[in-house]
Amino acid sequence: MPSPDVYAADCPSRGVLDHLTSRWGVLVLVALSEEMHRFSALRRKVGGVSEKMLAQTLTTLEHDGFVERTAYAEVPPRVEYRLTPLGVEVAERVEGLVTWIEKNLPRVQRARAAKARTVQEG
Amino acid sequence: MPSPDVYAADCPSRGVLDHLTSRWGVLVLVALSEEMHRFSALRRKVGGVSEKMLAQTLTTLEHDGFVERTAYAEVPPRVEYRLTPLGVEVAERVEGLVTWIEKNLPRVQRARAAKARTVQEG
């Protein structure tokens, strides 16, 4: 098989990229990189996720081997989600991007404002 | 204003994150981090993008101050896209993620296969 190339539309790496950069995938990964979370804790932490989307995102990440799911046969049910070693590695990169955004948001906002002014003047 | 927090559903950083991790945004950023590109060159490089989506993605990234657009009054028209200093900074993080995926794709595929086997057995 040829070496993976994200530029190629049919390369399997595209799928992995989509999963990792999905709307909720990024946030789940970052949250889990801090510590293990239970389903409901994750849902409270990641503002705006629906249960359906969180479950679906976790399934996808688990399927790709980034997240490990541990269910305990208790009542009420308890399920723990944590990163696998593979997940820890990607989460580092994703976290790097996210923290950059949080730190540099003002610069982006200033760039937007400057552009708006240019458009008005031009 | 409070410090940016991606976990908050209404934080502006969410918007920037969505733009940067959008389906085509990632690939455009990585392509431009290599070198300046013309519109059509970018379209040929990023496999699978439609003209509409490429134009839209570039507009968004330009609006956020990551990409600089330079149009020359020539016939046929010539437009160059390159990263701004701000764009160079994010592109580094994004590229880090992408190259990790390309390098570690086999590990992900092995994890998937292992999981499929587990499901079958269990």
Added chain:
DNA sequence: GTAAGTACCTACCTTGTGGTAAGTATGAGA
């Protein structure tokens, strides 16, 4: 008895994303 917490799943429906195809203006080359 009733509501809440736990971790989901399923059906339904709306919204958004994104693809296709055509249009625009211009000059070069066959």
Added chain:
DNA sequence: TCTCATACTTACCACAAGGTAGGTACTTAC
């Protein structure tokens, strides 16, 4: 004269993403 190339824009349409709401099964607390 016709086609191609450039860099888009616009209209149209289809599919998928994702939200809402309800169900499940059990226990604790009020």
